[in-house]
Amino acid sequence: MKIVTMKRIATSWLIMLITIHAGAQKLYGVIKDSLTQAPMVFATVSIQAVGIDSALQSTVTDEKGRFTLLKQQPGNFEIIATSVGYNRIRLSVTVTRQSDPVNLGTLFLSPRPDMMKEVVVSSKRTLIEEKLDRTVYNVERDKSLSGGDATDALRRVPLLSVDMDGNVTLRGSANIKVLINGKPSTISANNLADALKQIPVDQIKSVEVITSPSVKFDADGSAGIINIVLKQDRLHGILVEPEMAIGTRDSFLGINGAYNNKKMSFSIGGFGRATYNITGIYNHAQTVGTDVLAQQASTRKNELTDNYTLGWEYDMDKHNFLNASVRYSQFNSHINQDNLVSNFYTGSVLDSTLLNQVAMTNHSGTVDATAVYTHSFTKPQQEFSLLALFSRTDGTNGFTNAQQIPIDGAPISQLGNSNKSSNQEITLQADYQAPLSSSQLLEFGGKYIMRDVISNYNYSIATGNDPFTEEHSPYLTNLFSYHQNVTAAYLEYTLNTKSPFSLRAGARYEYAAISAALKDSGEALPSIQSSGVFVPAINVGWRLGNGKLIKLAFTKRIQRPSIQYLNPNVVASYPGSISTGNPALGPEYSDNIELGYNTSIKNMTISFSSFYRHTTNAIESVSLPASAGGTIKRTFANIGKENTAGLNIFANLNLGQKLSLSGGVDMNYTSSSADGSGLQGYNAGWIISGRLIGGYTFTKGWTIYLYSYYQGNQVLLQGYQTGFPYYSLTLKRDLPKKIGTIGIGAANFLSRQVPITSHINSSYLSQWTTNLNNTMSIRIFVSFKLGKLKVEKAERQKKAINNDDLKKE
Numbered sequence: 001m002k003i004v005t006m007k008r009i010a011t012s013w014l015i016m017l018i019t020i021h022a023g024a025q026k027l028y029g030v031i032k033d034s035l036t037q038a039p040m041v042f043a044t045v046s047i048q049a050v051g052i053d054s055a056l057q058s059t060v061t062d063e064k065g066r067f068t069l070l071k072q073q074p075g076n077f078e079i080i081a082t083s084v085g086y087n088r089i090r091l092s093v094t095v096t097r098q099s100d101p102v103n104l105g106t107l108f109l110s111p112r113p114d115m116m117k118e119v120v121v122s123s124k125r126t127l128i129e130e131k132l133d134r135t136v137y138n139v140e141r142d143k144s145l146s147g148g149d150a151t152d153a154l155r156r157v158p159l160l161s162v163d164m165d166g167n168v169t170l171r172g173s174a175n176i177k178v179l180i181n182g183k184p185s186t187i188s189a190n191n192l193a194d195a196l197k198q199i200p201v202d203q204i205k206s207v208e209v210i211t212s213p214s215v216k217f218d219a220d221g222s223a224g225i226i227n228i229v230l231k232q233d234r235l236h237g238i239l240v241e242p243e244m245a246i247g248t249r250d251s252f253l254g255i256n257g258a259y260n261n262k263k264m265s266f267s268i269g270g271f272g273r274a275t276y277n278i279t280g281i282y283n284h285a286q287t288v289g290t291d292v293l294a295q296q297a298s299t300r301k302n303e304l305t306d307n308y309t310l311g312w313e314y315d316m317d318k319h320n321f322l323n324a325s326v327r328y329s330q331f332n333s334h335i336n337q338d339n340l341v342s343n344f345y346t347g348s349v350l351d352s353t354l355l356n357q358v359a360m361t362n363h364s365g366t367v368d369a370t371a372v373y374t375h376s377f378t379k380p381q382q383e384f385s386l387l388a389l390f391s392r393t394d395g396t397n398g399f400t401n402a403q404q405i406p407i408d409g410a411p412i413s414q415l416g417n418s419n420k421s422s423n424q425e426i427t428l429q430a431d432y433q434a435p436l437s438s439s440q441l442l443e444f445g446g447k448y449i450m451r452d453v454i455s456n457y458n459y460s461i462a463t464g465n466d467p468f469t470e471e472h473s474p475y476l477t478n479l480f481s482y483h484q485n486v487t488a489a490y491l492e493y494t495l496n497t498k499s500p501f502s503l504r505a506g507a508r509y510e511y512a513a514i515s516a517a518l519k520d521s522g523e524a525l526p527s528i529q530s531s532g533v534f535v536p537a538i539n540v541g542w543r544l545g546n547g548k549l550i551k552l553a554f555t556k557r558i559q560r561p562s563i564q565y566l567n568p569n570v571v572a573s574y575p576g577s578i579s580t581g582n583p584a585l586g587p588e589y590s591d592n593i594e595l596g597y598n599t600s601i602k603n604m605t606i607s608f609s610s611f612y613r614h615t616t617n618a619i620e621s622v623s624l625p626a627s628a629g630g631t632i633k634r635t636f637a638n639i640g641k642e643n644t645a646g647l648n649i650f651a652n653l654n655l656g657q658k659l660s661l662s663g664g665v666d667m668n669y670t671s672s673s674a675d676g677s678g679l680q681g682y683n684a685g686w687i688i689s690g691r692l693i694g695g696y697t698f699t700k701g702w703t704i705y706l707y708s709y710y711q712g713n714q715v716l717l718q719g720y721q722t723g724f725p726y727y728s729l730t731l732k733r734d735l736p737k738k739i740g741t742i743g744i745g746a747a748n749f750l751s752r753q754v755p756i757t758s759h760i761n762s763s764y765l766s767q768w769t770t771n772l773n774n775t776m777s778i779r780i781f782v783s784f785k786l787g788k789l790k791v792e793k794a795e796r797q798k799k800a801i802n803n804d805d806l807k808k809e
Helices: 150-154 192-196
Strands: 021-023 026-033 044-049 057-060 066-070 075-082 089-096 102-109 128-130 134-137 160-162 168-170 177-180 204-210 225-230 236-247 250-260 264-288 291-315 320-346 349-376 383-404 411-437 440-463 469-471 478-496 501-518 531-545 548-559 571-574 577-579 588-601 604-616 619-625 632-638 640-654 659-674 681-697 702-711 714-716 719-721 724-734 740-747 753-761 766-774 777-784 786-790
Touching: 026 044, 044 066, 057 066, 075 102, 089 102, 128 604, 150 160, 150 192, 150 204, 150 225, 168 192, 192 320, 192 349, 320 571, 349 571, 383 571, 411 571, 659 714, 681 714, 681 719, 724 753
Parallel strands: 021 089, 026 102, 177 225, 577 632
Antiparallel strands: 026 066, 044 057, 044 075, 075 089, 128 134, 134 204, 160 168, 204 225, 236 250, 236 777, 236 786, 250 264, 264 291, 264 766, 291 320, 320 349, 349 383, 383 411, 411 440, 440 469, 440 478, 478 501, 501 531, 531 548, 548 588, 571 577, 588 604, 604 640, 619 632, 640 659, 659 681, 681 702, 702 724, 714 719, 719 753, 724 740, 740 777, 753 766
16 A cells, blocks of 8 residues: 555535636546546536536546536536545536537546545555446455465455365356456466465455456456456655565565656566465265275475566657566475375275375466557547567476385385476457547457467386386377467447446457367377357446446356366376366357346445356366276366356445444355266255455554455255355554554464365265365564655546456457
């Protein structure tokens, strides 16, 4: 957060008297927050004749803070701009008979005196914001978050569920698209849970859950899009923010810096986090026919992540803007299953016992580089932009499985797997928008994406402690290459009328040309088809006043399988089970309908959101008997149909300056039916989750924060996974002169272990897996703010493309 000290405003609203002599074919301008310089959405702007209290015309600002008032007869008028929690401003306008439009420029609304003593620039927004197509969780507003990663932030976001391993679902579906600052990254293609651990929470400004994306977005993400918006200050000055923490299960060290002048800004950040002492107990039982397997082991996990960012923005002049960014991150993980005991039975008769020591490793590095050029024309709302993106992830993962004699632990044999991979993506994009009239906007653009993936995997074996020798079977050792070129174009129309009604409708077409091959042709590769898809989207909004909003949307989405789903590398790290991708997977398609309503009741704001999603060719994880007796194969398949309907409720209660309280519940009913690829089955059930967030500020700078969450049982095609609780308590204190904070936090402190059980059941197999996770943790942290950023007094135009537009993906 950036602190700006301001003089207390003496009056309840500010009157500006500026007389403009020009004809008014139309009057237009922009409303911004005087402190953050951010565009203000849904601020009310009205025009009235001097001496008459009733408004002749009213409108609300759009997502860029823009407003337009239509032609008036000659005379003297007042423009009035208002927004909840801000001082009202008045602007005197004299309309003559001339016909030129009147540009009122940028009007700044300042927070009311009772809303601030010492103003926190980045925290004036509420914790939750509801927009026409998305829900925004302002992470920087959540003071209970400190020192974690993006996983900790996503746990708090309405509509999302995050399990103990960091796997994310949106309204019950894991088929989502994750963007960073509105742009894709290969970091999330292999394993989303691992990718989120590489983004420090203290660099996140907000998380946007886009449930009804416009056609400016890529069609990927059948359930929707999660956009992680990173902090980037455009205030004037220099600021450095070092922070560190040490705890029972993790420690971190980070530093962020920013320098801004009137034409150019730089940002830099570095973050490192070590996770350790993550222990638990693994219990597993499975039955295939008469073959029965029971397993138990102790587990431990250690991780090391680091993240480095560099950003640059340059305002060449009032119509031309450049920005570029580079981000590099690394992830290293070591997971061990110690003394894995496997008992094999035929019926109830014990046949054999194995003892194994299993070690799994995962190392990856990702680079993202982006450059954007934007040209804004003299005509309001008319602009053109070009974007270029390069993203690449290189990684190596694998395992070793050492089999030992159960009695004395003497070595018998070793099995090893190594999978080196690269995932590269290059994107070129152009966008153009132009107003058709004061209330209509037309936007269109095109994109070309080149994706190249290589997976080079091999198996090796050893007897006792002898050196490893490579297995030459093409099933176990091979090189898989996958190429996907996506060509896309979109057209979108937006209508904002004088009434509270708004409409956005558009269509997008994408064609994916796909080719794949195995280096060793001894293993057959299924045919992979290229395909095109037409994606329409429509959003309708009706603002009733006093914070009430009704929104209705329909979108069609697609989920193309990533390398995580396609990779044919066979992972046989545990006796009795294997897992592999499915190169023959096709995309899944979904139709989504959403109806939302937001309202305010005294000091409380409430959001209701209902939805229905119909998915065909759905991609799901399935468990099948392998060819070897008693072994279960886990892979992915296009199972058939899924239908999900639900209701999401979130409320925020403002109880004054000291106490805050918010919470909500997500209720989904889902049904899955398999009707292809040798799969048969049906399952349905409710998924109910809820969260409660609260904070209380004491005297002398002390504040306590509580976060609690419960995820209900997850419904799977072949079974279910049990739910779990997660909660934390954080105590923080501001350092003298607010140069930083110091605090202590604890998570899941009422119980040492959290059990999670997965149950898979079908006509040909049964499987139970229970993981007892030791999750109780304590952390002490401290952060500082060195330097100062302040509001620029001189008005200057900012870059036109922002994270609300998201034209970049």
